[in-house]
Amino acid sequence: MLIHADADAFFASVEQRDHPHLRGVPMVVGPQVVACASYEARALGVHAGMPLRHALRRWPELRVAEFRGEVYEAVSAELMTMFRDVTPLVEPGSMEEAFLDVTALDGGGQDDAAAHEAGRIAAHLRERARRELGLPVSAGVARAKLFAKLASRRAKPDGLVVVDAATEARVRPRLPVADLWGVGPATTAKLHEAAIVHVADLAGWTVEGLVERRVAKAMAKNLLAIRDGVDDATIKLPGPRKSISSTRSLGRATRQRSMVEKALQDNVLRALDRLGEDPREPTRLDVHLRFDDQYAVIQQGHLDEPTRDPTTLVGAALAALERTAYEEDGRGVAMVGVSFALPSPPQD
């Protein structure tokens, strides 16, 4: 069985843990937008992505905690270590969540006994996270990733949901396709056009049929696997990161050269800094620009060879920025960023 373990309101929970006066009150983590809202704040209607200004105007009682990226990274590492203490088969999904394959510990069956045992393991893990890290971690237990994830979502806040085979079989056909992991607005629209609203509506469809409806082939296969109950239950162990980036919005959109160049330069240095101990040299550099109408462009910066030399990287980034011709564009630049592609490490 798989466990999907997911720390609740991660950033906010870390701040509430470290600052007792923030406990039990509606609070959010900044800076300009709500990066994370405590459950007390969510009860009011605050949600992630909301501009902080708007939230404070509407709910003046909101407390605001400073965003502490390094702290969250460190707590995340502790959380993952705790997961790997249960099983080495851990696939992180983000900073605060992961799939754990506990097949070797739960008897290995697909039956209710295995689900029950996996549930016991998950309950123990939740207690440990609460006791040792001071964090609420919700968990979902199921045969495969999709239902484990749906279960942990259902378990929130601070709960545990175990999905047995009978429940899975009953719920599966009734799942709205829009709720499936990996199905976003674009795919949802295409599926709805084909009158596919729930998983059951996929009956009779083939991969080719879905591809004709402009659904990506990999997505189509995935959807039919979900329909047939043979969807992904395999843990992919994390590899080294493939890219590292830094982006910053510019507050007020601008075409002013000095501002845009300065922001880009800062991003190059910040991304390099975040690369830290990783010895790899960026093989490619992309400059990201977003205009105030949300239109985004990416321009590649030319590198003669992989390098970590700040001067070379800044130079390549500025040259790429030049090629976007943002000054003549007419629109304002709202956000600028850079991303480095990293080579895969040599295989032994």
Added chain:
DNA sequence: TCTGGGGTCCTAGGACCC
């Protein structure tokens, strides 16, 4: 109610090679 920042994966199309 479209607003931040950091990522991954998939696909189409072109370049290049045999």
Added chain:
DNA sequence: TCTGGGGTCCTAGGACCC
């Protein structure tokens, strides 16, 4: 020099996730 067929690699862009 033209023509067929097949494979790999790279890049741009889209979609999605937390």
